[in-house]
Amino acid sequence: MFTRRDWMKTAAVSGVAVSAFPRRSWAAPSADDLKGVVDKALAFLKGAQQAGGDFFPKAGEPGLTALIVAALLRNGVPADNAVVAKSVAYLEKNVQKDGGVYQKGQANYMTNLALMTFKELNTGGKYDKIIDSGVKFVKGLQNDGDPKSLEHGGVGYDGKGRPDLSNTHFMVEALLAAGVNKDDPSIKKALVFVSRTQNLKSEFNDQPFATKTADEDAGGFVYNPADQDDEKSKKRTAAGGLRSEGAMTYAGLKSFLYAGVGKDDPRVKAAIGWVRKHYSVTENPGLKDSGLFYYYSTFAKAMDALGEEPFVDAKGEKHDWRQELFDQLKKTQKADGSWANANPAFLEGVPVLATAFALMAISYCKKK
Known part of the structure; x- marks a missing residue:
């Protein structure tokens, strides 16, 4: 959600094995358990909220506030809750004339997070205009040049720069949430780029790194396929391939599934195969x-x-993944209701950011 560059810069001035929890039933967390954890987090966020309705003015706004609001709404906190209402007013003030929702940069990330939030809030079409304008803005940031180019279909931090999977999967999710059809050219083009970030040699990926994939990386996804050309990149393997990452693999898989790619598609099957080998709720593989x-x-x-x-x-x-994930998050929640990563990379040592992601994850732990 933030650039790696900005995360590390801000962090500087702000001065395991696969785990399984086998269960006999697949009940997922109880409503009372969920409410208890969410209520504690809400109390923390109420105290952390700034006077203007945002949460961390040093970096990542207004995207962080959008993420927090969406997570709270998905966890059953009503839109008229004081914390939510104050933050929504802040988000509205950050809608720009060009349709984006951002401040000084990271326009793609910020606007996509805001789009998903306004969609959650859009009772009675209240935010139709903001959503429609945001969709047009985001589509305009997408790389749509030569289809043979590695950048085609992807999007970067602020648009047509160097694209990456993190930015692109947020764009796919936001556009679809906003009502864009799965067959829309923007989605089709995005999937071209997403496919080129997978450690899978196929008709969808002609990149050299995909032919040098180690068994442990097969089917997974990488953050930036352009790393294949950087001999100093720590993402490269000795053979010249690229290492798969957990978060990026779930980002790629999610993009395919959200966009309607079938489970029998070789890209989806390969991604699921990687997940089966690297399933974890205790680390980012x-x-x-x-x-x-x-x-x-x-x-x-x-x-x-x-x-x-x-x-x-x-x-x-067999894994009751909802219960396992919830148990892990409940166990690591701090006494004040927040979460924080002991590893400060990407600003996850900042409690409001880690708490936002944790709450979003918890919103999917409810039994369907």
């Missing part, structure tokens, strides 16, 4: 605790869309 709460949010959305209950891993173990 490939990155350990780095970006862990971002991982939890993306994991929950993708697993919910997949709809496999229980989820069976590569060892044949």
Whole structure:
């Protein structure tokens, strides 16, 4: 949700093994358990909210506030709640004349998060105009040049710069949430880029790194396929391939499922195969605790869309993933209701950010 560059810069001035919890039933958390955890988080956020309705003015706004509002709404907190209402007023003030919802940068991230939030709030068409303008703005940021170009269909932090999967999966989710049809050219083009971030040599991915994939990376996804050309990149393998990452794999899988790509599609099957081998609710596979709460949010959305209950891993173990994820988050919630990552990468050491991602993940832990 923030650029890696900005996250590390702001953090500077702000001065495991796969785990399984086998269960006999697949009941997911009880309503009382969910409410208890969410109420504690809401109390924390009430105290952390700034006078203007935002939560962390040093970086990532208004996107962070949008994420918090959407997570609270999805967890049953009403729109007229004082914390929510104050933040919504702040978001409305950040709608720009060009249709974007941002401040100084990261316009794609910020606007996509805001789009999803305004959609949650759009009772009676109240925010139709803002949503429609936001959709046009986001579509205008997408790389839509030469279809053979690696950048085609992707989007970067502020638009037509270097695209990456993190920005692109948020765009796909936001556009679809806003009512854009799955067959819309913007979605079709986005899936071209998403396919090129997968460690899978196929008709959909002609990138050199996909031919040098290690067995442990097969089917997973990478953050930026352009890393294949950077010999100094830590993402590269000795053979010249790219390492798959947990959060990015769930981002790619989610994008395919949300966009209506079938489970029998080789890209989806390969992604699920990677997930079966690397299933975890205690680490972000490939990155350990780095970006862990971002991982939890993306994991929950993708697993919910997949709809496999229980989820069976590569060892044949069955997982009530909703309960397992909730148990892990409940266990790591702090006494004040917040979460924070001991690894400060990507600003997840900042409690309001980790709490936003945790609450979004929890909103998908409810039994369907």
